[in-house]
Amino acid sequence: xxxxxxxxxxxxxxxxxxxxxxxxxxxxxxxxxxxxxxxxxxxxxxxxxxxxxxxxxxxxxxxxxxxxxxxxxxxxxxxxxxxxxxxxxxxxxxxxxxxxxxxxxxxxxxxxxxxxxxxxxxxxxxxxxxxxxxxxxxxxxxxxxxxxxxxxxxxxxxxxxxxxxxxxxxxxxxxxxxxxxxxxxxxxxxxxxxxxxxxxxxxxxxxxxxxxxxxxxxxxxxxxxxxxxxxxxxxxxxxxxxxxxxxxxxxxxxxxxxxxxxxxxxxxxxxxxxxxxxxxxxxxxxxxxxxxxxxxxxxxxxxxxxxxxxxxxxxxxxxxxxxxxxxxxxxxxxxxxxxxxxxxxxxxxxxxxxxxxxxxxxxxxxxxxxxxxxxxxxxxxxxxxxxxxxxxxxxxxxxxxxxxxxxxxxxxxxxxxxxxxxxxxxxxxxxxxxxxxxxxxxxxxxxxxxxxxxxxxxxxxxxxxxxxxxxxxxxxxxxxxxxxxxxxxxxxxxxxxxxxxxxxxxxxxxxxxxxxxxxxxxxxxxxxxxxxxxxxxxxxxxx
Amino acid sequence: xxxxxxxxxxxxxxxxxxxxxxxxxxxxxxxxxxxxxxxxxxxxxxxxxxxxxxxxxxxxxxxxxxxxxxxxxxxxxxxxxxxxxxxxxxxxxxxxxxxxxxxxxxxxxxxxxxxxxxxxxxxxx
Numbered sequence: 259x260x261x262x263x264x265x266x267x268x269x270x271x272x273x274x275x276x277x278x279x280x281x282x283x284x285x286x287x288x289x290x291x292x293x294x295x296x297x298x299x300x301x302x303x304x305x306x307x308x309x310x311x312x313x314x315x316x317x318x319x320x321x322x323x324x325x326x327x328x329x330x331x332x333x334x335x336x337x338x339x340x341x342x343x344x345x346x347x348x349x350x351x352x353x354x355x356x357x358x359x360x361x362x363x364x365x366x367x368x369x370x371x372x373x374x375x376x377x378x379x380x381x382x383x384x385x386x387x388x389x390x391x392x393x394x395x396x397x398x399x400x401x402x403x404x405x406x407x408x409x410x411x412x413x414x415x416x417x418x419x420x421x422x423x424x425x426x427x428x429x430x431x432x433x434x435x436x437x438x439x440x441x442x443x444x445x446x447x448x449x450x451x452x453x454x455x456x457x458x459x460x461x462x463x464x465x466x467x468x469x470x471x472x473x474x475x476x477x478x479x480x481x482x483x484x485x486x487x488x489x490x491x492x493x494x495x496x497x498x499x500x501x502x503x504x505x506x507x508x509x510x511x512x513x514x515x516x517x518x519x520x521x522x523x524x525x526x527x528x529x530x531x532x533x534x535x536x537x538x539x540x541x542x543x544x545x546x547x548x549x550x551x552x553x554x555x556x557x558x559x560x561x562x563x564x565x566x567x568x569x570x571x572x573x574x575x576x577x578x579x580x581x582x583x584x585x586x587x588x589x590x591x592x593x594x595x596x597x598x599x600x601x602x603x604x605x606x607x608x609x610x611x612x613x614x615x616x617x618x619x620x621x622x623x624x625x626x627x628x629x630x631x632x633x634x635x636x637x638x639x640x641x642x643x644x645x646x647x648x649x650x651x652x653x654x655x656x657x658x659x660x661x662x663x664x665x666x667x668x669x670x671x672x673x674x675x676x677x678x679x680x681x682x683x684x685x686x687x688x689x690x691x692x693x694x695x696x697x698x699x700x701x702x703x704x705x706x707x708x709x710x711x712x713x714x715x716x717x718x719x720x721x722x723x724x725x726x727x728x729x730x731x732x733x734x735x736x737x738x739x740x741x742x743x744x745x746x747x748x749x750x751x752x753x754x755x756x757x758x759x760x761x762x763x764x765x766x767x768x769x770x771x772x773x774x775x776x777x778x779x780x781x782x783x784x785x786x787x788x789x790x791x792x793x794x795x796x797x798x799x800x801x
Numbered sequence: 802x803x804x805x806x807x808x809x810x811x812x813x814x815x816x817x818x819x820x821x822x823x824x825x826x827x828x829x830x831x832x833x834x835x836x837x838x839x840x841x842x843x844x845x846x847x848x849x850x851x852x853x854x855x856x857x858x859x860x861x862x863x864x865x866x867x868x869x870x871x872x873x874x875x876x877x878x879x880x881x882x883x884x885x886x887x888x889x890x891x892x893x894x895x896x897x898x899x900x901x902x903x904x905x906x907x908x909x910x911x912x913x914x915x916x917x918x919x920x921x922x923x924x925x926x
């Protein structure tokens with residue numbers, strides 16, 4: 259991730275603890291000088307040793323200070339230094355005081371990160387003290403002070419140069435890198451104030467660089483997006499914000515337009531794991547979202563088209579299935595008419611004929627219902643427990659006619675009526691009709707023509723529904739392609755090649771699977787779906 | 802009306818849907834024809850071997866020997882035994898022109914227009 263590249267760059271930047279360690283050599287020089295000029299030499303030795311040791315111990319202990327508490331720790335260090343220095347001053351004279359007071363000021367650099375200011379203060383301080391000592395001090399103290407100033411000064415120059423180098427290179431790398439980036443980039447302080455941005459961001463949100471700097475980054479996101487992600491980022495911060503995190507957010511441009519972005523935030527930390535700033539890289543998702551939407555739309559359209567094509571193909575059979583019972587109703591009505599005209603209609607026969615008419619009407623309505631179901635989009639239906647037998651019966655009643663026409667035997671394997679599946683039953687019916695259609699087409703040229711549909715319970719808590727045909731399996735060279743969208747072996751205009759891939763998609767959305775059973779000697783497509791057990795009467799109730 | 806009307810015509814109704822075959826048979830009888838029904842193309846051919854009929858009214862879409870095949874078989878029969886064939890269909894399985902080309906006198910759609918059917922039967926032979 260890009261932010262990581264930047265992250266690794268932080269190691270030596272604002273490296274205050276290292277800087278503090280570098281204070282040890284001048285501290286030693288100061289200490290020797292103190293001992294040399296002090297009236298009470300033993301006291302000075304003890305004072306300096308305590309001073310140096312306390313700093314070493316403190317610097318070591320800093321490692322264990324949790325992020326966020328470091329300011330207090332640093333303040334504590336300064337306080338202890340002041341106490342030690344005070345002690346030395348009381349027992350060691352004026353020179354000791356002036357020189358030792360320098361140490362806590364230097365230590366202050368660890369607390370106050372504005373290095374430039376601290377260095378300026380220290381420099382001014384040293385110059386003032388030096389001048390005062392040169393004018394009023396003894397000759398020996400003048401020599402010591404001169405050495406100390408030299409040491410402190412060279413040390414400061416060294417510190418400054420290295421710090422400057424790091425800052426510049428970091429700024430250069432980050433700035434150049436993000437300026438050239440095609441993504442949006444923001445650098446913010448821990449409290450959310452923007453300190454740097456790139457031109458892509460400026461262009462996207464419609465603010466100038468100057469307008470962005472100093473603004474809180476929350477201003478740039480939609481309220482909804484902030485509300486939804488607050489807990490997420492809060493948790494990330496609480497857990498120490500170690501790894502960069504990603505989240506989809508929505509920017510609000512100056513124009514009021516909302517822009518979907520994928521936000522990646524990484525924390526830039528100092529050596530003590532204290533967060534210095536956050537780097538936010540945002541990928542504009544507008545185009546991707548639009549593309550996704552189009553793909554979704556096209557997919558839905560082609561799915562519907564595939565269904566309609568199948569429906570058109572079925573229309574003939576359906577019309578046949580409806581017109582036949584209509585002719586039956588017509589026949590019975592004409593019979594009733596004739597019988598009553600000739601006064602030969604007996605109540606018994608009237609009941610029998612009307613019963614038959616009602617039964618035939620139900621047959622038609624069943625077919626129409628099946629067609630309505632199979633042609634509609636069932637993808638947003640609720641998931642319900644249904645009997646496998648019911649689903650298979652529905653599918654068969656729908657396909658029977660066409661199998662009959664093509665003189666293909668349609669077999670139903672044994673199915674336990676208690677066997678149930680949890681599914682959107684219309685979608686599963688559509689898949690099964692599709693598999694039956696494929697099987698029907700596949701065996702059309704065979705000598706032996708049969709298709710079998712059946713189901714059984716598997717040990718794994720699943721139900722297997724299979725559609726097997728008298729064909730001898732799928733040829734080796736298309737095995738890998740058969741589930742691919744738009745792959746078809748049918749003639750142009752006869753198949754869209756979407757059936758199996760859509761069917762598989764439907765099964766996957768049911769936590770199920772659809773595959774070709776390679777071990778079967780006949781062509782056998784298998785569906786797996788999560789199993790449920792039904793009450794004994796459920797399977798029969800809807801028949 | 803033609804002269805031969807007095808002599809009732811023999812009609813063989815062929816439909817794999819037995820209930821419908823029976824109902825058509827009943828209606829034709831009520832209309833004064835002599836009608837029998839069978840439920841398959843094979844059954845029809847067997848019946849024709851035994852008995853001469855004037856008209857075969859057959860469904861197009863049937864398992865095994867379907868209406869078109871039956872029509873073709875009937876066309877092979879010799880002159881006097883050769884009945885007139887009327888096809889009926891639940892949907893556009895074939896076009897009327899195609900049916901006529903194959904030798905059928907009419908293609909009826911279901912539900913049946915019995916007036917037209919009666920006319921067709923009377924006009925044949």
